[in-house]
Amino acid sequence: MRPAVSVIIPTYNRDRLLRRAIESVLNQSFDDFEVLVVDGARSESTRELIRSFGDERLRYVPQRGKGIANARNLGVLKARGKFIAFLDDDDRWREDKLELQMEAFRKLPRDYGLIYTAFTYYYLERGRILGIKHPRASGDVYGHMLRDNITGTSTIMVRRECFKRAGLFRESFPTCEDWDMWLRMAKLCHFGAIDEPLVDYSIHSGQFSFAKYLAGRYRMIEEHGDIRHDPRVLSYHLLQIGILKLFGGDRSGAREVLTAFRLNPTMRGNLSDVIRSLLDVRTKVYILKFLGRL
DSSP states (O other): OOOSEEEEEEESSOHHHHHHHHHHHHTOSOOOEEEEEEETTOOHHHHHHHHHTOOTTEEEEEOOSOOHHHHHHHHHHHOOSSEEEEOOTTOEEOTTHHHHHHHHHHHSOTTEEEEEEEEEEEETTTTEEEEEEOOOOOBSOHHHHHHOOOSOGGGOEEETHHHHHHOOOOTTOSSOHHHHHHHHHHTTSEEEEEEEEEEEEEEOTTOOOHHHHHHHHHHHHHHOHHHHTOHHHHHHHHHHHHHHHHHTTOTTHHHHHHHHHHHSTTOTTTHHHHHHHHHSHHHHHHHHHHTTOO
């Protein structure tokens, strides 16, 4: 019998954190699921870790180290569930995450294809919560997604059929491949939101590359005409990029800021969103990482 939910966990030589992630799935109050651990390192220790649980719901999927987008795609293609949920190997779920999302899907109209949740930023080295990221919108979220990735991939559950319409993760993206995926999906379906922090998103050293993140942001602009051709939306992106660059000590960020104001001199439709973005816990975490304080 096919499971209701397929959980996809990409991993690469992180057995200690992976154990924590898997345990958070096996401890779910909802138990009709399978777990696909997609191992980019093809490590024998990871394979043995999965065997050690002695749970037939766990499936080991070797991958040839082609990155996280490819790992997620491999999981989607091999998934048997009607719904697909994602969990990064350094994150963990609260025990009622799947149950609450399945309950929400039962209550929502059929045109809701994806449900995301609030999540905590969990500072792994210190074992403390830095803040909570709350959902900003539900229903038609496309306009919100054009400006910001309002979701968190480890929070997401999506109808499997949505991938048939939207396609898979684009493996050519250096980062922001998840944002690109959910933006494309937002064109096709409504998003549900649960305003409870059901996921710990882990922050730890060696996790974040500012250069790769910026490359992903620029790629989002290049690939999405609704960003590139809308002066207000493009201005918003460039203002964010410029400010983040300046916080990181890169003076070239001033060029993006100036271009942003040339595109939208009064910042009409942007100012409140930019202020909200700068006060958001996600921006706070990014800035602290750029400054080397996390």
